Amino acid sequence: MLIGIDLGSRAIKLVALADGAWRQSEAQESGFDPRRQALAMLEKYPASRVVATGYGRHLAQRHFASEAITEIKAHALGARHLFPECSTILDVGGQDCKVIRLDRAGRVVNFQMNDKCAAGTGRFLEIMAAILGYDLEEFGAAALSSRHETAINSMCAVFAESEVISMKNLGLPPADIARAVHLSVANRLAAMLNRAAPAGGPLVFSGGVAKNPCLVALLTQQTGSQVLVPPAPAMVGALGAALHALGGA
Amino acid sequence: MEQFEITAYPALWEGLGMEVARFEKSRQMLSEMYRKIYLSQLNRPAGMGYFDALMAEIFGGRIEEMLAVKRAGRPVVGTFCVYIPEEVVVAAGGVCVGLCGGSQGSIPDAEKVLPRNICPMVKSAYGFKAARICPYFQTVDFVYGETTCDAKKKTWELLDRLVPTHVMEIPQMKRERDKVLWLAEVRDFKAKVEAVAGAAITAGDLAAAIRLINDKRRALQRLARLRGVRPSPISGKDALLIEQIAFYDESGRFSRKLNELCDELEGRARAGGGVAEAAAPRVMVSGTPMALPNWKVHHLLETAGAVVVNEESCIGSRYFKDLIDEGPSRLDTQLAALTERYMRIDCSCFTPNDERVEQVLKEYRQSQAQGILHYSLQFCHTYNIEEIKIREACEREGIPYLAIESDYSPEDTGQLQTRIEAFLEQIREASC
Numbered sequence: 001m002l003i004g005i006d007l008g009s010r011a012i013k014l015v016a017l018a019d020g021a022w023r024q025s026e027a028q029e030s031g032f033d034p035r036r037q038a039l040a041m042l043e044k045y046p047a048s049r050v051v052a053t054g055y056g057r058h059l060a061q062r063h064f065a066s067e068a069i070t071e072i073k074a075h076a077l078g079a080r081h082l083f084p085e086c087s088t089i090l091d092v093g094g095q096d097c098k099v100i101r102l103d104r105a106g107r108v109v110n111f112q113m114n115d116k117c118a119a120g121t122g123r124f125l126e127i128m129a130a131i132l133g134y135d136l137e138e139f140g141a142a143a144l145s146s147r148h149e150t151a152i153n154s155m156c157a158v159f160a161e162s163e164v165i166s167m168k169n170l171g172l173p174p175a176d177i178a179r180a181v182h183l184s185v186a187n188r189l190a191a192m193l194n195r196a197a198p199a200g201g202p203l204v205f206s207g208g209v210a211k212n213p214c215l216v217a218l219l220t221q222q223t224g225s226q227v228l229v230p231p232a233p234a235m236v237g238a239l240g241a242a243l244h245a246l247g248g249a
Numbered sequence: 250m251e252q253f254e255i256t257a258y259p260a261l262w263e264g265l266g267m268e269v270a271r272f273e274k275s276r277q278m279l280s281e282m283y284r285k286i287y288l289s290q291l292n293r294p295a296g297m298g299y300f301d302a303l304m305a306e307i308f309g310g311r312i313e314e315m316l317a318v319k320r321a322g323r324p325v326v327g328t329f330c331v332y333i334p335e336e337v338v339v340a341a342g343g344v345c346v347g348l349c350g351g352s353q354g355s356i357p358d359a360e361k362v363l364p365r366n367i368c369p370m371v372k373s374a375y376g377f378k379a380a381r382i383c384p385y386f387q388t389v390d391f392v393y394g395e396t397t398c399d400a401k402k403k404t405w406e407l408l409d410r411l412v413p414t415h416v417m418e419i420p421q422m423k424r425e426r427d428k429v430l431w432l433a434e435v436r437d438f439k440a441k442v443e444a445v446a447g448a449a450i451t452a453g454d455l456a457a458a459i460r461l462i463n464d465k466r467r468a469l470q471r472l473a474r475l476r477g478v479r480p481s482p483i484s485g486k487d488a489l490l491i492e493q494i495a496f497y498d499e500s501g502r503f504s505r506k507l508n509e510l511c512d513e514l515e516g517r518a519r520a521g522g523g524v525a526e527a528a529a530p531r532v533m534v535s536g537t538p539m540a541l542p543n544w545k546v547h548h549l550l551e552t553a554g555a556v557v558v559n560e561e562s563c564i565g566s567r568y569f570k571d572l573i574d575e576g577p578s579r580l581d582t583q584l585a586a587l588t589e590r591y592m593r594i595d596c597s598c599f600t601p602n603d604e605r606v607e608q609v610l611k612e613y614r615q616s617q618a619q620g621i622l623h624y625s626l627q628f629c630h631t632y633n634i635e636e637i638k639i640r641e642a643c644e645r646e647g648i649p650y651l652a653i654e655s656d657y658s659p660e661d662t663g664q665l666q667t668r669i670e671a672f673l674e675q676i677r678e679a680s681c
Contacts, residue, residue, distance in 0.1 A: 055663060072671035096664065108675045110650070113668055 004242025007056025010094030078240030092209035112196035119155035148176035151183035186218035258309035265387035296510030347496030349383035350374030351540030469569035480523025485557020533618035559616035597631035620649035
């Protein structure tokens with residue numbers, strides 16, 4: 001089997017290919033010791049070749065992976081495999097978000113990533129959901145149900161928390177506040193998309209945050225593009241790494 | 250070379266009124282950093298030995314040389330900008346030196362006074378003086394300040410309380426009346442230097458100084474040309490170090506030693522010897538200056554397998570690309586020629602500044618680079634905004650391009666590493 005493993009900031013994702021086709025996949029929290037966690041996951045598969053990606057790619061390469069590629073390349077490979085026509089990928093993970101633009105041949109021509117802070121990423125949404133007493137699934141659904149039209153202003157989790165608390169104390173319904181948080185994240189992602197990929201065409205939205213229906217709706221609205229979400233959006237990077245293993249095997 | 254150590258001069262530091270115990274820690278940290286970043290490199294040219302030795306004396310031997318100049322009644326002037334008319338200081342028998350402003354360590358000292366959200370170089374510099382942990386700051390007669398950006402010009406007012414700071418107004422456009430202003434500023438600066446030296450500068454002095462500094466710039470141009478050879482005979486880190494040391498060393502000696510190194514590199518180039526593997530992606534860095542010991546981006550790039558072949562920056566080609574006409578022999582015509590040369594600097598403080606875009610593309614071709622990394626310090630508004638035009642030009646020309654904005658702290662190393670590796674993947678794919 002060929003294994004792609006994505007050691008992300010919040011979770012480790014693994015995709016196993018056999019005879020060139022998706023055979024199995026799984027995801028686990030990164031935990032305190034991502035190396036041990038990854039090894040425990042790998043134990044279950046008779047791997048002939050392992051390619052690592054994500055924050056922990058170098059750690060993996062030092063210990064068990066035969067090669068490491070960046071998340072940018074891994075997402076490009078994975079998204080292109082799932083949607084051969086795609087030219088733009090938006091990936092929003094636990095601690096970062098990125099926009100990748102591809103040429104016709106599927107090569108990366110340009111990419112943008114968020115700066116130092118994790119504003120607008122999965123972690124930010126998690127914190128905001130917790131303040132409002134939602135779990136992640138409820139959070140997106142609640143935001144989708146609201147018609148509230150103003151975004152929150154702060155993108156820093158600490159400032160945003162104060163802002164959300166003020167809104168609660170103004171008596172705003174939680175669903176409206178959830179909507180306001182989603183709007184601010186969507187605005188930020190749309191701006192990043194515009195900087196990196198002004199070209200049109202369908203947009204592949206990957207990473208765990210792509211499971212959020214409100215963000216999908218808001219991005220469709222704001223970009224005017226068709227937004228394609230893979231069936232397992234968090235696995236796209238691991239899939240790309242596995243495909244790279246296939247190419248190099 | 251594993252024994253490399255920056256030499257300690259506690260008695261000298263004490264005499265300069267420095268915070269000796271704290272500075273000793275910086276010395277140890279910098280020694281460690283230098284061993285790790287520089288001496289771990291493979292295949293270094295033998296000629297780098299001189300620059301290693303100069304680094305070892307950067308907190309002592311070189312300071313003593315400057316103090317000797319000062320004792321002889323000659324001016325020692327500190328600076329942060331390539332706009333300083335260095336030739337004028339040299340003509341008065343003095344020394345012009347780049348001041349400390351390139352490390353995170355002094356930023357908390359600055360933030361006791363200055364706002365947090367301003368340029369890290371300005372904060373770092375102010376902190377070095379406020380905390381008395383830069384021997385150069387403690388040695389200078391005065392600091393040359395300029396009005397290239399808002400953070401600098403307002404900080405000079407505060408810095409002046411700690412060390413005399415002479416501010417020159419840099420025009421921000423390049424019309425005739427702006428050149429008139431700049432010439433007047435150069436004359437004022439000359440008068441200031443003469444007052445410190447207690448003697449007038451003659452045309453003969455200035456002619457010799459112009460030749461000396463032109464020679465330094467020519468030697469740096471020669472190094473830049475050699476880096477354009479494929480494969481590059483010297484690492485980007487070593488070349489950056491040389492460009493940084495150009496602001497510290499005595500100019501005549503520096504040019505001689507750099508030319509010796511270039512002779513060696515020419516031999517390497519003839520033999521086809523590269524410092525990295527032949528397939529290593531060649532990257533040009535453009536943007537804000539990297540003051541010693543800011544080696545962060547070059548180290549990340551070269552650790553990831555690239556070789557840096559050019560710096561389009563003030564600590565880089567912007568410092569040495571233009572020479573002063575050596576023809577004029579009267580003071581007024583010499584000063585006019587000097588002014589004309591300095592007005593060709595394509596700093597992003599000018600508007601418009603489209604000649605910089607052309608210059609970036611020209612250096613990209615000359616250095617045979619395969620991609621451009623634009624580096625901007627946080628809160629450097631002029632470079633950060635001008636970056637848009639550089640990016641557009643790269644898109645037009647199909648040049649692989651990455652823009653990063655960073656400061657001196659190591660906290661974003663992980664993210665930068667990912668971006669830089671992805672950028673190198675992009676270059677490798679584009680070239681196969």
